[in-house]
Each structure stands twice: as structure tokens, then as C-alpha cells.
Amino acid sequence: MNVDDVKNLVCAEIDSNADRLIAxxxxxxxxxxxxxxxxxxxxTVARExxxxxxxFEQGIGITGVKGTIVGSDSNxxxxxxxxxxxxxxxxxxxxxxxxxxxxxACGHHCQIAMMLGVAMALQAPGVLETLSGKxxxxxxxxxxxxxxxxxxxxxxxxxxxxxxxxxxxxxHGHLDDVDLAMMTHTSASPESGKISYGGTNNGLxxxxxxxxxxxSHAGGAPHMGVNALNAAMIAMxxxxxxxxxxxxxxxxxxxxxxxxxxxxxxxVPADVRMETYVRGASIEAFLSAxxxxxxxxxxxxxxxxxxxxxxxxxxxxPITSSDSMxxxxxxNAGSLVGKENLNKLxxxxxxxxxxxxxxxxxxxxxxxxxASGQGHGIDYLVQDYDLGVLTGSKAMAMTVVDLLxxxxxxxxxxxxxxxxxLTKSEYLALxxxxxxxxxxxx
Amino acid sequence: xxxxxxxxxxxxxxxxxxSDWLIDxxxxxxxxxxxxxxxxxxxKYVSKxxxxxxxxxxxxxxLTGLKGYLEGAASGxxxxxxxxxxxxxxxxxxxxxxxxxxxxACGHHCQLGMMLGVAVGLLATGVLEAxxxxxxxxxxxAEEFIDVEHRYGLHKxxxxxxxxxxxxxxxxxxxxxxxxxxxxxxxxxSEGKFAIGGTSNGHVVKYIKxxxxxAHAGGAPHNGVNALxxxxxxxxxLNSKRETLRNEDTIRLHGIMxxxxxxxxxVPAEVKYEGxVRGGSTEAIxxxxxxxxxxxxxxxxxxxxxxxxxxLPGYMPLINNSNMMDxxxxxxxxxxxxxxxxxxxDHxxxxxxxxxxxxxxxxxxxxxxxxxATGAGHGIDYLIDDYTQxxxxxxxxxxxxxxxxxSNDAQKASQTMADFRPNLSVExxxxxxxxxxxxxxYTGI
Numbered sequence: 100m101n102v103d104d105v106k107n108l109v110c111a112e113i114d115s116n117a118d119r120l121i122a123x124x125x126x127x128x129x130x131x132x133x134x135x136x137x138x139x140x141x142x143t144v145a146r147e148x149x150x151x152x153x154x155f156e157q158g159i160g161i162t163g164v165k166g167t168i169v170g171s172d173s174n175x176x177x178x179x180x181x182x183x184x185x186x187x188x189x190x191x192x193x194x195x196x197x198x199x200x201x202x203x204a205c206g207h208h209c210q211i212a213m214m215l216g217v218a219m220a221l222q223a224p225g226v227l228e229t230l231s232g233k234x235x236x237x238x239x240x241x242x243x244x245x246x247x248x249x250x251x252x253x254x255x256x257x258x259x260x261x262x263x264x265x266x267x268x269x270x271h272g273h274l275d276d277v278d279l280a281m282m283t284h285t286s287a288s289p290e291s292g293k294i295s296y297g298g299t300n301n302g303l304x305x306x307x308x309x310x311x312x313x314x315s316h317a318g319g320a321p322h323m324g325v326n327a328l329n330a331a332m333i334a335m336x337x338x339x340x341x342x343x344x345x346x347x348x349x350x351x352x353x354x355x356x357x358x359x360x361x362x363x364x365x366x367v368p369a370d371v372r373m374e375t376y377v378r379g380a381s382i383e384a385f386l387s388a389x390x391x392x393x394x395x396x397x398x399x400x401x402x403x404x405x406x407x408x409x410x411x412x413x414x415x416x417p418i419t420s421s422d423s424m425x426x427x428x429x430x431n432a433g434s435l436v437g438k439e440n441l442n443k444l445x446x447x448x449x450x451x452x453x454x455x456x457x458x459x460x461x462x463x464x465x466x467x468x469x470a471s472g473q474g475h476g477i478d479y480l481v482q483d484y485d486l487g488v489l490t491g492s493k494a495m496a497m498t499v500v501d502l503l504x505x506x507x508x509x510x511x512x513x514x515x516x517x518x519x520x521l522t523k524s525e526y527l528a529l530x531x532x533x534x535x536x537x538x539x540x541x
Numbered sequence: 542x543x544x545x546x547x548x549x550x551x552x553x554x555x556x557x558x559x560s561d562w563l564i565d566x567x568x569x570x571x572x573x574x575x576x577x578x579x580x581x582x583x584x585k586y587v588s589k590x591x592x593x594x595x596x597x598x599x600x601x602x603x604l605t606g607l608k609g610y611l612e613g614a615a616s617g618x619x620x621x622x623x624x625x626x627x628x629x630x631x632x633x634x635x636x637x638x639x640x641x642x643x644x645x646a647c648g649h650h651c652q653l654g655m656m657l658g659v660a661v662g663l664l665a666t667g668v669l670e671a672x673x674x675x676x677x678x679x680x681x682x683a684e685e686f687i688d689v690e691h692r693y694g695l696h697k698x699x700x701x702x703x704x705x706x707x708x709x710x711x712x713x714x715x716x717x718x719x720x721x722x723x724x725x726x727x728x729x730x731s732e733g734k735f736a737i738g739g740t741s742n743g744h745v746v747k748y749i750k751x752x753x754x755x756a757h758a759g760g761a762p763h764n765g766v767n768a769l770x771x772x773x774x775x776x777x778x779l780n781s782k783r784e785t786l787r788n789e790d791t792i793r794l795h796g797i798m799x800x801x802x803x804x805x806x807x808v809p810a811e812v813k814y815e816g817x818v819r820g821g822s823t824e825a826i827x828x829x830x831x832x833x834x835x836x837x838x839x840x841x842x843x844x845x846x847x848x849x850x851x852x853l854p855g856y857m858p859l860i861n862n863s864n865m866m867d868x869x870x871x872x873x874x875x876x877x878x879x880x881x882x883x884x885x886x887d888h889x890x891x892x893x894x895x896x897x898x899x900x901x902x903x904x905x906x907x908x909x910x911x912x913x914a915t916g917a918g919h920g921i922d923y924l925i926d927d928y929t930q931x932x933x934x935x936x937x938x939x940x941x942x943x944x945x946x947x948s949n950d951a952q953k954a955s956q957t958m959a960d961f962r963p964n965l966s967v968e969x970x971x972x973x974x975x976x977x978x979x980x981x982x983y984t985g986i
Contacts, residue, residue: 322785329781336777337843340770343762394985395843402778402839404832541835 131186134241160267175232175507182214206285216492298444324367334399421461552662574628577683617674648727658936739889765808775840842985
């Protein structure tokens with residue numbers, strides 16, 4: 100049986116499980132859970148792994164699940180196929196949880212189904228016998244870097260160290276024996292074709308900020324108060340004032356939210372909380388912008404005579420996809436949707452913790468253009484589940500077949516030829532070095 | 542015994558006789574506006590008018606100031622009548638100098654007419670003969686505390702030390718022989734003919750430079766440090782602090798940007814701001830001034846630039862002397878009717894500031910207002926609409942007040958001096974003002 104025959108087998112297996120895979124995606128869509136709280140979603144993954152006989156570990160990084168499939172021998176490389184468990188929170192999304200605002204406005208529900216599709220496909224009779232090495236099937240928590248204050252508390256309680264699922268997987272050693280990794284994200288740019296690939300993403304640090312002032316009667320004695328909300332406003336103005344200093348190529352993005360802005364309108368706000376990302380195309384760029392943000396935050400506290408506690412948390416690193424893995428993927432994806440429907444990406448200014456993995460090993464992070472609306476918006480809806488689940492799954496399964504066939508030759512070549520920007524220990528040291536807590540008072 | 546009422550009437554008749562001459566003085570000064578310490582023409586003109594009245598005087602005091610005397614028959618206290626020489630700068634004022642924007646948008650031109658009017662009244666037959674003491678006729682520079690950078694330059698070069706006329710006159714000893722002082726300021730006709738009493742804000746003056754780093758604003762803004770953004774952050778911050786200011790402190794925080802960058806294509810590396818922190822008490826001014834400094838530093842910190850903060854001693858709150866107010870009110874009432882003379886409560890603060898406040902810390906003073914203008918004070922439409930009320934009537938009221946103070950062996954002047962408890966001596970005043978001058982450089986990191 101040649102490689103094309105194997106690919107036909109895996110595609111047929113996905114098609115024969117089409118209803119079940121799409122049903123899993125929709126089940127997760129209806130049960131959105133934000134990062135590190137994906138307990139139901141993790142159970143769904145465990146249930147599916149059990150039902151197709153894949154051994155798995157769970158509770159990795161609180162909610163992560165990892166299944167393992169072994170080929171005919173273990174001489175070949177270990178390929179990770181990932182899906183992300185978590186939802187966003189988007190108030191007013193049609194599929195939002197009414198009490199938590201959790202909503203799959205980024206299509207992660209399809210990723211889990213795609214990952215399960217790969218698992219089912221590789222279990223099709225006759226397939227694994229042709230493959231050499233391992234496939235790690237990872238349902239990873241918390242890709243959306245949200246609920247910063249909540250997660251920072253988890254960190255302080257020792258339940259996590261990093262605030263994203265993949266950095267936690269790395270820290271716990273679950274990528275130690277992995278050589279190559281892939282996942283597929285949904286996207287909503289159908290005008291650019293059906294599948295988009297390549298390109299780079301911004302990295303980021305996140306900040307959890309607390310302005311502290313002095314409460315006082317806002318009508319009766321405002322002169323006795325120190326207004327922490329005004330400190331935050333001044334800081335925001337100051338952040339904006341510095342936008343002109345960012346180079347275009349650094350694609351800096353700074354977008355704070357205020358998570359607490361005072362507790363009673365008649366009392367001078369004394370405790371105001373902000374969260375922000377500082378994103379940029381390179382580590383140097385976002386760290387430099389992060390310093391400017393810190394300066395602006397201090398300026399807010401200085402202006403009102405209050406204090407500010409700035410907790411800077413390592414976020415995600417910029418992503419670079421492996422060209423050699425992509426060339427395999429592009430062949431497979433092209434055979435499924437037609438080459439004319441493939442679109443090579445340039446730089447995207449969002450961020451993903453797949454970027455962290457890309458600092459350690461060759462990865463790909465393509466997009467299936469199966470959705471409509473605005474990513475992270477109330478109208479982001481997956482319209483084409485065939486493309487969003489089945490095609491996405493097939494393209495990855497076929498690429499796994501390429502990587503692990505023939506004794507895992509192609510996979511090993513790509514892995515051996517890859518010079519990772521960081522070793523695991525360097526990566527952990529870099530992230531830990533970004534972690535900083537500063538209390539500034541005039 | 543001489544009838545005081547007869548003396549006043551003689552003086553008033555003399556003033557009325559020369560009313561056209563006095564009003565012409567005011568209008569001539571109006572047409573030749575000069576800002577503080579630049580009042581060369583105005584000073585010469587007033588000097589000439591004093592000469593026409595035969596009054597010898599010193600000139601060039603604090604650059605442009607004048608001081609002459611009329612002496613009573615007997616010795617006694619010295620009462621000063623003050624007129625302010627300087628104009629404001631108001632772009633677009635009907636009588637502004639098109640080159641300098643200098644404009645009499647605060648009515649000082651009338652004060653010089655008033656001061657000469659007082660002299661005319663005192664020179665009426667028999668008046669000086671009845672007085673015990675002297676009257677100092679003073680034309681003072683620079684009451685409007687403007688052109689801060691220029692005046693700070695004069696300070697640096699040693700031409701002046703303090704930056705207003707009365708402050709300098711005090712420092713130079715020009716008030717050492719003066720026991721009490723008065724002047725009248727114009728105000729709006731709609732406020733009535735005369736108002737007296739109340740207080741004014743004191744202030745400190747800020748001369749600020751935000752320093753950044755120039756760079757191509759299109760090509761390399763990332764290499765620049767934007768001083769204009771620093772100033773905007775600072776002023777936004779300052780605005781947010783307004784809620785912490787107590788109403789009773791009548792704080793006023795305001796200023797102008799005198800340089801906001803030199804080329805639109807270059808990141809502004811130097812931005813200059815002249816500001817004012819006004820308030821009803823020293824404590825309130827100091828508190829607001831600290832807030833301003835914090836905000837200025839915050840602007841520099843935000844962009845990673847620097848700010849140079851120069852704090853200059855400004856004015857002190859005005860205290861009107863109650864004995865003198867009583868006399869002035871009585872005489873003003875005799876001229877315009879008591880219905881048209883308002884006595885303001887002591888705590889009433891008009892929000893503005895005057896260096897007459899400084900003098901009031903040392904000797905008894907009054908600073909009444911004569912309602913004779915329309916428009917907004919310091920605005921483009923501030924125009925005198927009643928020159929009789931602007932020049933002639935206040936001259937008569939002040940002249941009559943002086944006659945009451947210095948006649949009958951200067952009993953009332955002596956009583957006023959005996960009742961007065963100065964807040965400061967001249968030496969104490971000079972020491973305090975010197976201590977208020979501060980220069981600070983803050984680097985934001």
C-alpha cells in the first residue's frame with residue numbers, strides 16, 4: 100500500500116465518522132468553557148478517546164488531555180496533533196453561556212473535532228501498520244489569554260505557573276518527546292480561499308494592573324481622596340500618546356480593559372484593576388513596548404499621588420511555521436480543496452501559544468476558512484462544518500501519514516534539520532524572566 | 542477749624558475742571574499699550590503729565606516705575622495712590638497693538654488718569670495746607686504677571702528680582718516710607734458704580750519646559766521622545782485633579798503653551814508652558830502646586846522625557862483695610878449715591894490676583910472697583926464705556942479719602958495705622974518670596 104492509498108483510507112475514515120465529529124464540535128459549541136475551566140469539554144474528549152480505544156492522560160495543566168497512538172514501531176518521530184479546549188468570553192454571542200458569557204467565538208470547538216478526526220483516521224484498519232513513530236493527540240487548555248486576574252490567582256495558588264495551556268504542557272514535560280506539532284484553526288476570511296497557511300503571529304506579555312488610591316466621599320470630600328480611576332485614565336492616555344513611537348514592522352498592539360473601576364459612584368475609586376496585552380512581532384519589540392506601558396502606568400499613579408502594582412506575566416511568543424512541514428501540508432490541502440483555494444498568509448497581529456511550541460520544534464498552524472463574522476466578535480459563527488472539521492482533519496491526517504511513512508523518514512529529516520530558536524530550559528528561563536511584579540509609589 | 546467737606550468740594554471742583562484732561566490721559570495710554578516692564582512710552586507720558594502738574598518725581602524705579610510726592614503743610618503719615626502702567630496682551634482686542642498684541646483689556650490706563658486726578662484734587666487751593674503728611678503718587682509697572690519667560694530672563698540677568706511691579710517696589714524699599722496705599726481698578730458697569738471689600742487669590746507662577754528628543758516624525762518616530770505628548774499627558778492629568786480642589790479654596794489652574802514644537806515633521810523635543818496656580822490661601826496654593834508638579838512629572842515619566850519646573854513667587858491674597866474701606870465708601874457714596882456703592886463681604890474672592898495683595902500683607906491698603914466697562918475682563922471686548930466713572934469719580938473718591946485721612950492732624954490715618962496688624966514686614970516679605978522660587982529638573986524613567 101503506497102502513501103496515497105493510506106491517505107485515501109484516512110480520508111474515508113473521517114468521512115464515515117463525519118456526523119459524529121461534527122456532533123462533537125457542536126456539543127462543545129453549546130458548552131463553552133473558558134481556559135483552565137474546561138472540565139466538561141475535557142470529559143467530552145476523554146469520552147471520545149475511550150470510545151475509540153485510545154489510552155490517555157488527563158488533568159494536565161488542570162484540564163488538558165493527551166492521548167497516544169503508536170505506529171508499527173517507535174523508531175519514527177513523535178508528531179503532536181493539537182486541539183484547544185477553551186472558549187472565549189464574548190457578551191452577546193448567540194452561543195454564549197448566559198451566566199459566564201463564555202462563547203466559542205474563535206472556533207476552538209472545531210479544533211477538538213479535527214484532532215479526534217485525526218485520531219479516528221489513524222485508527223482505520225491498515226493505517227498504523229504503515230507508520231513509524233508516535234502520534235500525540237493533545238487537547239490543550241487555555242489558548243485564549245483571558246481572565247488574567249483569575250489565572251494569576253491560580254498561579255499564586257501554585258495550580259499553574261504560566262497562564263496558557265501550551266506553556267503548561269511544555270513545563271510539565273509533555274512536549275519533551277515530541278518532535279513536530281500541528282493544529283488547525285478556523286478563520287473567517289472566505290474571500291482568501293478555503294485554507295490559509297504559513298505566516299507569523301505577534302507575541303505578547305500580559306499585565307495585571309492594580310491602581311491604589313484612597314477612598315473618600317466623592318461629593319463631600321473629594322479633596323481627601325486619591326482617585327485610582329483617574330490614575331488609570333491618565334495611564335491610558337499616556338499609553339495612547341506613545342503609539343506614534345512604534346515601528347510598523349513591530350506591529351505593536353496594546354489594548355487594555357478595566358476589570359474594576361470603583362465600587363460606588365459616590366466614593367472616590369481606590370482600587371482600579373486593568374488588564375492588558377502588549378503584543379509585538381518580535382520578543383524585543385514587545386518587551387520594549389512593555390517598558391513604555393509600565394512608564395505610562397507609573398505616570399498615572401504619580402499624577403494622582405497613588406500607587407500602582409504592575410504584574411507582568413509572560414504571554415506567548417511569536418510563531419514561525421516550518422516551511423518543510425508546510426510544503427507537505429500544502430500538497431495535501433491542495434488535493435482536498437484545490438490549490439487555487441489555498442492562501443499563503445503573511446503576518447497576523449493576534450497571538451497564539453502555538454508560537455511557544457514553534458520556538459522549540461517545527462510546527463504548522465494553518466487556518467480553515469469555515470467561519471463568518473469577526474473573530475472574537477458576537478457574529479463569529481462556523482458556517483461550513485465540512486470544511487471546518489472534516490477537511491481540516493483530513494489535511495492534518497494526510498500530513499501525519501507523510502511524516503511517519505517510510506520509517507518516519509520525512510518527519511525525521513524535518514525534525515533533524517530544524518534549529519530550534521530555544522531549548523526547553525531556555526524557553527522556561529525566558530518566560531520566567533518576563534514575570535515581574537512592581538509596586539510603584541511616588 | 543477747616544470744614545473737611547469744603548476741602549473735598551474744592552478738590553472735586555478742581556478734578557471736574559480737568560476731567561477732559563484726565564480722560565484724555567487714559568485714552569492716550571489706551572492707544573499705546575505696553576506690557577509689564579516694557580512701559581517705556583507710558584512711563585514717559587505719565588512723567589510728562591506729572592511735570593505739567595509741577596510734581597517732581599523719581600523715575601526708572603523697577604525699570605519703568607515713577608514716584609512723586611505732594612506734601613501737606615504739616616508732617617504726618619504718607620498715603621500712596623497707585624496707578625498701574627502695564628497692559629495685558631489680548632490678541633484681537635479692539636485697541637491691541639497689532640505687533641505685540643498688547644492691549645488694555647484690564648483698564649489700567651484709567652488708573653493713571655485716576656492717580657493724576659487725585660493729584661489735581663490735592664492741588665486745589667487750600668487742600669494741601671490742611672493736610673498733615675504726604676501723598677505719594679506712584680505709577681507702577683507690571684501688575685499683570687505675564688511674559689513669564691521674558692521676566693524670568695530679566696530675573697536671571699539681574700535687571701529685576703521679583704517679577705511684578707509692586708513686588709519690586711517693596712524689595713527696592715520704594716514703599717518703606719509709605720504708611721498706607723490705595724488704588725482703584727475698573728470693573729464692569731453691570732456690577733454697579735463702586736464695589737469695595739473682599740479678597741483675591743494668591744498664586745505661584747510656573748515656567749515649564751518639557752524636554753524630549755527630536756526625530757523625523759514620519760521616518761523615525763520610534764527614535765524620538767515627544768515633549769508635546771508629555772505636556773498633553775500632564776495637562777490631562779492636571780484636569781483630572783480638579784475634582785480634588787475644594788470650592789472654598791478658589792483654586793485656578795491655568796496656563797498657556799508658548800512653544801509646542803518647531804516643525805510639524807520633527808518630533809517636538811521642547812515644549813514650553815507658562816502656568817498659574819491660584820488659590821485663596823497659601824496652604825491651598827501649595828497643595829494645588831504640588832498636584833501640578835506631580836502631573837507635570839507624570840507627563841515626563843510617561844514618555845520617558847524630562848521636565849524642568851520653575852516655580853516663581855507670585856502674589857498674595859488681598860486684604861482690604863476696614864478703616865480705609867469705611868472712608869472710601871462714605872466718600873464714594875457722596876459722589877454717586879449710597880445705592881451705587883456695594884460693600885463686599887470679606888471672604889468674597891473674585892478669583893483673580895493682584896500684587897496689591899502683597900502690599901496688603903505689609904501696610905493697610907484698599908483696592909476698590911469702579912464699574913465703568915463692558916465685556917469680559919481680559920477679553921477682546923473689555924472696553925470702558927463710562928470714562929467719568931472710570932477716571933473722574935474714582936479720582937474724586939480717593940482724593941476725598943486722602944483728605945479725610947490726613948486732615949485734622951491726620952487723626953484717621955494715625956488711627957488706621959494704630960489698628961493695623963501687618964502679616965509681614967518688608968524683610969519678612971522679601972525672605973518669603975525668595976524662598977518660594979524653586980527650580981527642579983525631573984527625569985522620567
